[in-house]
Amino acid sequence: MGLTINGIIFLVLAWTIIISMVIFSFYKVFKGEEKK
Amino acid sequence: MSQNGEREQWGTKIGLILAVAGNAVGLGNFLRFPVQAAQNGGGAFMIPYFIFFILLGIPLMWIEWGIGRHGGKFRHGSAPGMFDVIWKNKLAKYFGSLGLFISITILIYYTYIESWTLGFSLFSILGLYSNETKETMTGFLSSYQGITTSQTFSSIWPAYILMLLTFSINFAVLYKGISKGIEKLAKIAMPLLFIFAIILAIRIFTLGTPDPAYPENSVANGFAFIWNPDFSALGNPNIWLAAAGQIFFTLSVGMGTIHAYASYLKPNDDIVLSGLATASTNEFAEVVLGASIAIPVAVAFFGLEATKEIAAGGSFNLGFVSMPIIFGNSHFPLGELFGFMWFLLLFFAGITSSVAMGQPVVAFLEDEFGMDRKKAVTALAIAVLIAVQFVIFFLKYGFLDEMDYWAGTFGLVVFALIETVLFMWVFGADKAWKEMNQGGDIQIPMFFYYVMKYVTPVILMVLMIWWFIQSALPTLMMHNIAAENVPYIWGARILMVAIAVILMLLVKKAWENNHSEVK
Numbered sequence: 001m002g003l004t005i006n007g008i009i010f011l012v013l014a015w016t017i018i019i020s021m022v023i024f025s026f027y028k029v030f031k032g033e034e035k036k
Numbered sequence: 037m038s039q040n041g042e043r044e045q046w047g048t049k050i051g052l053i054l055a056v057a058g059n060a061v062g063l064g065n066f067l068r069f070p071v072q073a074a075q076n077g078g079g080a081f082m083i084p085y086f087i088f089f090i091l092l093g094i095p096l097m098w099i100e101w102g103i104g105r106h107g108g109k110f111r112h113g114s115a116p117g118m119f120d121v122i123w124k125n126k127l128a129k130y131f132g133s134l135g136l137f138i139s140i141t142i143l144i145y146y147t148y149i150e151s152w153t154l155g156f157s158l159f160s161i162l163g164l165y166s167n168e169t170k171e172t173m174t175g176f177l178s179s180y181q182g183i184t185t186s187q188t189f190s191s192i193w194p195a196y197i198l199m200l201l202t203f204s205i206n207f208a209v210l211y212k213g214i215s216k217g218i219e220k221l222a223k224i225a226m227p228l229l230f231i232f233a234i235i236l237a238i239r240i241f242t243l244g245t246p247d248p249a250y251p252e253n254s255v256a257n258g259f260a261f262i263w264n265p266d267f268s269a270l271g272n273p274n275i276w277l278a279a280a281g282q283i284f285f286t287l288s289v290g291m292g293t294i295h296a297y298a299s300y301l302k303p304n305d306d307i308v309l310s311g312l313a314t315a316s317t318n319e320f321a322e323v324v325l326g327a328s329i330a331i332p333v334a335v336a337f338f339g340l341e342a343t344k345e346i347a348a349g350g351s352f353n354l355g356f357v358s359m360p361i362i363f364g365n366s367h368f369p370l371g372e373l374f375g376f377m378w379f380l381l382l383f384f385a386g387i388t389s390s391v392a393m394g395q396p397v398v399a400f401l402e403d404e405f406g407m408d409r410k411k412a413v414t415a416l417a418i419a420v421l422i423a424v425q426f427v428i429f430f431l432k433y434g435f436l437d438e439m440d441y442w443a444g445t446f447g448l449v450v451f452a453l454i455e456t457v458l459f460m461w462v463f464g465a466d467k468a469w470k471e472m473n474q475g476g477d478i479q480i481p482m483f484f485y486y487v488m489k490y491v492t493p494v495i496l497m498v499l500m501i502w503w504f505i506q507s508a509l510p511t512l513m514m515h516n517i518a519a520e521n522v523p524y525i526w527g528a529r530i531l532m533v534a535i536a537v538i539l540m541l542l543v544k545k546a547w548e549n550n551h552s553e554v555k
Contacts, residue, residue, distance in 0.1 A: 002256055007264035010079030017086070018319045025313035032309070032477045033049060 058388025
């Protein structure tokens with residue numbers, strides 16, 4: 001079987017969306033804390 | 037705190053985010069999600085999953101943070117007082133008591149399950165299981181639960197002692213309070229959980245094909261099982277409902293716990309960014325880590341067909357039977373250590389959720405009855421310890437499953453629907469929008485105003501009706517229940533009704549006694 005191209009696309013896309021959300025939100029949190 | 041004293045507060049923003057993320061990240065992230073994805077279209081499942089994350093998960097998080105912080109302004113740390121503030125009706129507080137009922141009922145059985153993870157982490161490091169088969173490991177688990185006996189466990193007492201230990205840790209954390217207890221726990225447990233999960237995921241990535249005699253049994257095929265999309269599945273409404281259900285369960289909304297945590301914020305503290313950070317952390321634990329451990333390693337050791345059977349057997353089967361077999365397999369070097377890490381990460385996922393379930397009732401007793409925290413925690417501990425006896429000793433008769441269905445499944449969607457309607461329609465969408473955005477480090481995009489007002493309640497309504505027809509009615513009518521279990525199912529129902537009635541009477545008494553003075 002193995003991961004198909006579509007499978008890889010879905011995996012990479014899902015991970016990218018979630019990791020981007022984590023980085024964005026925590027960057028904002030820490031930046032906000034620094035300002036305070 | 038007493039009614040005249042200062043309410044507690046969170047020590048740091050990151051501590052609060054970790055505590056709420058700890059509430060959301062539970063056993064389901066590592067056991068339920070990969071099974072749901074694999075069974076419902078693989079990678080294609082992620083399409084409805086992300087759509088419902090935006091239309092249901094994120095809006096509900098913000099709604100609950102908003103209701104909680106708003107209630108905190110009026111010194112209410114639990115749903116009865118919060119609902120009373122947003123809906124000036126004498127029935128509001130009784131609707132809010134559902135938030136207390138759900139959290140305490142889940143706490144009763146969830147902490148017992150959590151104690152199994154602590155026990156299994158010890159059994160792993162002590163090497164109490166190795167080279168097990170499905171039959172012997174199932175026997176190991178059921179003898180630990182006191183359902184049967186085995187050479188390792190001849191009675192339920194080891195499980196009972198570990199349950200007492202788990203309860204003691206939970207209530208010690210609650211006893212210490214918000215900042216010194218819950219926040220401190222989250223700051224230790226959450227980083228450890230992520231470190232263990234990342235180590236396990238990397239180890240599993242590098243396993244490749246554990247037994248070269250079976251080249252099809254590989255980690256790559258495990259990832260293929262979860263991620264290769266089946267687009268034809270998107271035409272099936274069940275897949276969409278499964279995705280909505282998964283989003284709903286994974287974020288731990290509809291329980292009254294997020295409200296309780298948010299009530300300890302100041303009126304101008306941010307909730308928008310905190311809510312987003314919390315939801316993102318949960319998704320990272322679920323989609324990135326949760327999908328990279330149990331199912332891929334199960335395919336690598338058992339093969340695809342056997343893993344499908346394991347997945348169909350449910351989360352407990354995967355977590356407590358299949359995973360120990362893998363860690364005890366000679367093709368998994370240092371299995372004792374990785375087994376220890378697996379069950380300890382589940383324990384951390386569990387305890388950060390269970391302390392959150394205790395907080396609403398503790399806050400209720402503090403805020404509405406003026407009890408100090410220590411007395412409130414002691415009262416909760418006594419009540420929960422009495423109730424859990426039924427769960428422990430009647431486990432094999434389906435007592436736990438019955439409580440889990442009504443409080444931990446159907447009750448959640450009912451409560452979420454009530455709170456969404458109350459906040460967005462009764463309190464008013466404009467006021468709710470202003471409340472949620474107040475003090476925000478970022479502003480919620482206007483798109484979500486319409487989502488929260490129109491789309492989220494409709495999705496919740498559809499979910500509730502669907503579950504009512506599909507599972508609530510058959511569960512209520514006891515379809516597929518063995519005759520010898522029927523008295524115990526009724527026992528579980530009587531216990532739940534008793535809990536609900538006691539909570540409503542307490543709410544009534546609190547408002548009669550001194551609530552009007554406080555307001």
